[in-house]
Structure formats: C-alpha cells, structure tokens
Amino acid sequence: MPGRFRAPLTTLIHVALSWPGVAGTILLPLDRKPMASSSSESSTSKLQFVGKIQMGEPNTQEMEVLFETGSGSVILDSIRCTSPACLKHHRYAPSKAVGLNQRGVEGRSQGASLEVDEGDYTGEIHGGMMRDKVCLSNTCFDMGMLLADNMTGNFFEEAPVDGIVGLSLDGLAISKPFHFMSQFGLSTAGLPAQFAMFLPRSEEKGEIAFGGYNPAYAGSPLNWVPVQAPEDGFWQIHLAAVLIGSEELDFCKGGCRAIIESSLPYIQVPEEVLASMTAKLAVSAPKGWFSDQENCDSTQGKDLVFMLDNGMNLTLSATDYTTLEGKKCTPQLHPWKPDERKITGVRKEGSKMVKEGGVNFNSLVFGQPILQKYYTVFDEQNKKVGFSLAKAPLPTPQPEEIIALMQGSMQKTRPASSPEEL
Numbered sequence: 012m013p014g015r016f017r018a019p020l021t022t023l024i025h026v027a028l029s030w031p032g033v034a035g036t037i038l039l040p041l042d043r044k045p046m047a048s049s050s051s052e053s054s055t056s057k058l059q060f061v062g063k064i065q066m067g068e069p070n071t072q073e074m075e076v077l078f079e080t081g082s083g084s085v086i087l088d089s090i091r092c093t094s095p096a097c098l099k100h101h102r103y104a105p106s107k108a109v110g111l112n113q114r115g116v117e118g119r120s121q122g123a124s125l126e127v128d129e130g131d132y133t134g135e136i137h138g139g140m141m142r143d144k145v146c147l148s149n150t151c152f153d154m155g156m157l158l159a160d161n162m163t164g165n166f167f168e169e170a171p172v173d174g175i176v177g178l179s180l181d182g183l184a185i186s187k188p189f190h191f192m193s194q195f196g197l198s199t200a201g202l203p204a205q206f207a208m209f210l211p212r213s214e215e216k217g218e219i220a221f222g223g224y225n226p227a228y229a230g231s232p233l234n235w236v237p238v239q240a241p242e243d244g245f246w247q248i249h250l251a252a253v254l255i256g257s258e259e260l261d262f263c264k265g266g267c268r269a270i271i272e273s274s275l276p277y278i279q280v281p282e283e284v285l286a287s288m289t290a291k292l293a294v295s296a297p298k299g300w301f302s303d304q305e306n307c308d309s310t311q312g313k314d315l316v317f318m319l320d321n322g323m324n325l326t327l328s329a330t331d332y333t334t335l336e337g338k339k340c341t342p343q344l345h346p347w348k349p350d351e352r353k354i355t356g357v358r359k360e361g362s363k364m365v366k367e368g369g370v371n372f373n374s375l376v377f378g379q380p381i382l383q384k385y386y387t388v389f390d391e392q393n394k395k396v397g398f399s400l401a402k403a404p405l406p407t408p409q410p411e412e413i414i415a416l417m418q419g420s421m422q423k424t425r426p427a428s429s430p431e432e433l
Contacts, residue, residue: 036220036222036224036225038220039218041078041218042061042062042216043059043061045059046132046169061075061171064076064176065151066105066146067103067107068106069107071144074173075100076172076175076176077174079177079272081273082127082175083184083189083244084125084177084183085145085155085157085177085189086159087103087156087157088162089102089105094161095168096162096163097159108142109143111140113185120141123138127164127167128351132169133164134162135162137160137162139160140158141155151198152197178192178206180192180241180394182241192206196391203223203390206388206391207220208386210273211401212331228386230402236323236395248271249267249268250268252317253315255288255292255316260288262281266373268373270370270377271376272376278344278375278376278380279346279375281346282346285345292342294312294342295312296310297309305338305339307335312342317377352369352370352374353368353369356369356370383401385401386398386402
C-alpha cells in the first residue's frame, strides 16, 4: 500500500550556482524568483529564494530546488511525470537510481504521497521512492528521495522550481535514509551537520551554507536556543513572551512556541489574535508624490518583539514586518486557523494514522520576515538554533578592480625620478 506522509508546512524555491566556502563550508547562492502568478506590481510576498543542486551519475543534471525547513524529504519532478505541473519544470531522468521501500531498503520502488499546504498554495505529489546521488557543489552523497510521477495543485504549477529539499529534523522525513541532513552528516566527515540561511530583503542574492555557517553574514555573536520536542521534526523554539511595543500579548503569557519555516513569506499567528495584533501594531505609511501608493520604506508602527529564553529579543520594526500589498503597506501576519493547527505534523501511511500531530493555540510560525532580519543557523547534531543580526558582506573586488587599485597605489607612492616629474 502506498505510503502517505503529510507535511503541512512546506514551500518551494528555485536554486542557483554553488561554490566551496569558509573552512570547508559549502556555500550555495540563492536567487529571488517570483511565483508564476506574481507580476511586477504584485506583492513581494510571492517571491522565493531558489538554489541549485546536481543530480545523478555519471552525467549530472542540474535541478533548481527550494531548500526549506518545514518538510523533511527530497522531492523532484521526474521524466515519468506528465502532469501540467511537471511539464512546466525541468524533469529529472535518473540513470542509476535504485528503488527503495519506505524504510530505505533496496528493492522494488515503493509508492508514496506527500501533501503541501501553504495557505493560498496547496498541492499533492505521488511518486516512487528511489536512491540516487545528490551533489552540493563538489560534495556528493547518496540520498533517498521521492521522484514524482504526478504533481497537482497551484503550488507546483506556479512555484519556480524543479523540486524541494526538505531540511527539517528527521521526524518529518519518510524515514532516516530519506532525511537530507542525516545523510549529509554521514557522508561529510569533518563537517558539522549544520546549515545556515541568509535571505535578504534587498535585490541581492541570498545564500544557504552547509557544514557550518558564513560569518560574513553574522552582524553580531550567535545566540543559541534549544529545539523544543525535536522528535516532532520541526525546528521549533520556545518564546518567553511576545510584545507589541511594550505590551505583552496574552496568548503567549507563560511562554509559547515558534516553528521556523523558511519558505513562508509571512509570520503565522493564531487566527483568534490576528485582528487584535494588527490593530495594536498601528501601521501607517506616507504616500508617494503624485501617487496613491504607500512608501513602505517609511512605514511607522510599533515594534514586534519575540523574547527568547536566553534573554535575546528578536525585534522587527514596522519596515521589517510590512510589505506592499496592492497599494498599501501591510503587516506580513497570516492567520493560523484552528483546523490547520490540528493537522500540523499529522502523518499517515495509507489510511493508517502513524502520528497524530497537532499544535497548541499558543503557537506561531516564523517565516521570512524573521530570517531576513536575523542570520539563522540550524544545528542538526546538537538540536539548537542560532540567531545573529544579518548583515550583507562587503562585495568582493573583481580582478580588474584589484589591478586598478594597485596601479593607483603605485602611482601615488612611486618616487619622482626626474625634474619633469616633480
């Protein structure tokens, strides 16, 4: 019977080129790409960060993927898939892939299904479980994955990617052989089982690091907090309080939890408190000259503060948590409905319930507004998350710029050798 695995917190992104990084750390650039339904006038909330991996052997195939923290498995469009969603993307044609069952044992490829629920975007994937070679830059390892033979839903039709690389803890993976960070850790001796994300608000490229992090993006020392209930599979942390300005919100008095989902373009809060939070933020923005469109770079409003147990505050100003929706600067808060909270983390195999799942009322989801303000490091081995104020590194001079600088310096310091040069 085909397995059925539900990961309600999942999204997609495109992937770009990769290069080896700091002290062996693998650094992959991420491009900003819009969902297919987005237009140049649409909200930036429909932009995603996309990167590239290389698949298979002996001849590798480049695939654009979404690296995201809300699911735990690798999913790729395959050449067998002829649904409209697959035909819009590059489809992987394996040559030496090995069939697996859901436990990762070689044999006949077992079927499985995965569902994606991203608010306005939903989708479902059916496919076969296989093992094949995956490469991050020049680092390659064997990986269990789901090769889709059918994809449906607006998420897969509109997402600018060929697949998903889920980076959750192993509780959301099909099984251990299908868990990306576990297989990365087993295959890269000497590199820690860590990854880190830089997702800028500006037009510059983002970056994901594997096997460590890139200190060039860390504008302050990393503050570490432990993952809560890691067996659930989510990168979830405990919050001591949530404040708007100096007012502590009732839903988090006594503490609450936040799940980190890197592909969500908003912060998800309990539906029951969304309206009151929006009102308390008191957002306003001036309109541009000769225009009725608001200028979000000048947005005013109260700070949104998330207090961590270690004493660090994750603070978002009005310009951090708003974006242009139509012609208005709107807080990027999204309702987390009770029925959605109830099925979060649910896992089924066919009609059999394997894991009940569900999260409490006092829970929220950290999406891109948090990761754009704070460079975030995920430590799989030690089950902890580190936050640092994000900063853009200084641009690397190009060779011709270095030569020009050297020539200019030589001209300034070269001693005069004749009266004409004085």
